[in-house]
Amino acid sequence: MKTHPILFNTKMVNAINSNAKSQTRRLFKNNKPETNALLINIYAGIDVEKCKNELMRTHKVSCGDIFWVRETFAKLCPVDKNGYTDFNKEMIFYKADGEPDIIKYDADGSELENQFMKWKPSIFMPKDACRQFLKVKNVRLELLQEISSNDAKSEGIDITDDYWGTDGARNYMWGEEFGFKHEFFFADGNYGIENLKNHDGYKASFFSLWMSIHGKESLMLNPLVWVYDFEKIEKPISF
Template sequence: MVRSVLNDLKTQTRRIVKLDDFRRSDTPGYDFTFRHRSCWQDYTLEDLIADKCPYGKPGDRLWVREATVKVEEHGYQGPVYVVSEMGEGILDYGLGQSDDYLDVEPENIKVRPSIHMPRKYCRIVLEIVRVRLELLQDISREDALAEGIYRYGDEDCWKIYTPTKLFGTSNPRTSFLTLWESINGDKSWDANPWVWVVEFKRVEA
């Protein structure tokens, strides 16, 4: 998904709402309700985003961690991002020239998980422009595309992310369904949970 963000193809992300018995409110003047211990709490959408959304609110900025290639342990200067021409070349062909004493074969190259990337290496900063709530299965075709699903060339064919004999699909929503289940588990789409829909734009790091 980092590549989709860098190409400005991914401008949305969805995350499950983790509030007990979350649903629409029947109380006039409120939008949503959920159970907190033995009580029910009603919220307007604006107050719910401000008080309960763990991913931020419009105007907040988020820095993106990325996986990096551990070139430093071989005497080279980093960072080298996995999602980059240099990173992909190193993982395919190794480091250095064949007659270089620092030459390292690709099987000896290690990757540093994104969770361990220092803030100083950040090259992607996102600014939240909108937060909303919807049921997962209510995603539109346009929003599925905004999730950054992979498109094969110029064809109307998008990637299937779960194991299947199919190469791709002509339906972006189906592609997103498989992406969701590849992350959240089999049948997680069928559960149709409420999700935070966080819309963002890339800004200068």
């Protein structure tokens, strides 16, 4: 068993916490010239499974490995009204938990006017601050646009059962320069995302989520992605 860091934004951390997310997709990064022929064959539909199996042999993540989650966080040490900082009582806060109910002081002990937390990006979260651990149950390769409706739901998209009296899935590009101006997609709708046609609301929701993170161009390139199924576990003893 190996451990690997993995980044999730706050929305996806919340989806994991609520047991709505049990799958994630990560870009396949081609850093080796010898894999180019395999990628060309996959996109051309030639010996697809054979080529994927060849690429799988080079991957560092296997079933049974553990992801330790990096999330947006902040570290604070308490400062009292006399300006004394107690560095022995460092506290860690996580953005997914919301704004903490604390009063903050500067180094002189003066109460700060701006009480908003200055969050640090997840990439900087140290290993000892990790609170989420995910055990990899399955690993596979697929093209991004091959995602199924069930897998789209497993990606942790926001789903409602009361969108105009029926099921709906969130449009993560809502409010931006995008073809859909509604907050949700109808789950059983038939949508075209950019040049992609005939997708139900679940897949449309996932595609909008992907574009909100990676940009519209990434979706249209239909990249090869690693697909990980995972389950939440307690902190490993050896971690």
